[in-house]
Amino acid sequence: MGNRIETSLTEDLLSTLQEEHYVTIATVNKETGAPSVNAISWIFAKNASTVRFAVDKRSKIIANIQEEPQVTMTLIAEGSTYSLSGRAKVLKETMDEVPLKLTLIELTIQEVRDVMFYGARLTAEPKFEKTYDEEAAVKLDNQVMAALQKG
Template sequence: MEKLTEELIQSLNGGKLVSLITVDAGNDAPHLSSISWVLANPTGEQVHFAVGAKASVIENIEKNPNVILGVIGAGSSYAIKGKVYQTESFDKTIKIQTFSVDVESVEDVMFYGGKITVEPEYEKTYKKELAEKLDAEIYEALDGLNKDHVAS
């Protein structure tokens, strides 16, 4: 698959726990981060995400733009491979950096005979009002990327 299915697009809209795999800028080893500020482009050709402005993945991406987004959803486990580029930084409640991934391939990586029956859930452990404010600001920024940027 070269783009996201409609079911994956829906799965990636708002608060999904996603694994971001980059290449460590210091030692060229794989680097795994968990992210949740993720939004798929309605065309399925891009995925946008945000991280805090001091996140180690920023340096990794600057050195090597090849990434994998690991997603458990839509009944299976997927590896979304692509090239990522920095889009904008925002300084609102906290400083964040947004990115867009041009989707090159989507692979179902679930083991043979397996099916996801319950998706992972998480809970934000800081102030509820702050979490809601951050989420609103960041998803507004990510939604703006859907309007401003198209896949190359």
């Protein structure tokens, strides 16, 4: 069903982003003006038009957004690929609720586009696993997700 366009998340996509999920984020590189793409997983949909995410305080994503707030996220879910475009802003430079130095960013969605090519459906979504201490990963993920929900 490629090329469907919405102005906010569908109920299914909203549900998908109620927990940690693999997405990519494209920003405009502050120094070169070229697109810059990063993968992130600490993401939470506050509502159908607002997505919050956390990145390391040293990430170039932050400077890029402060220079040019237009960003696009790519989400693979519900058998398709979606482009979430809008304006991002830094909500908290440091998330005090977590032990890592993370920055809280909020994306106000202006467009959700189904960008899957015609006549295809994805049969599996990307899966990832944390490669450091499993217990520590679960604890940290829970802390970050709680902080994203709280804002």
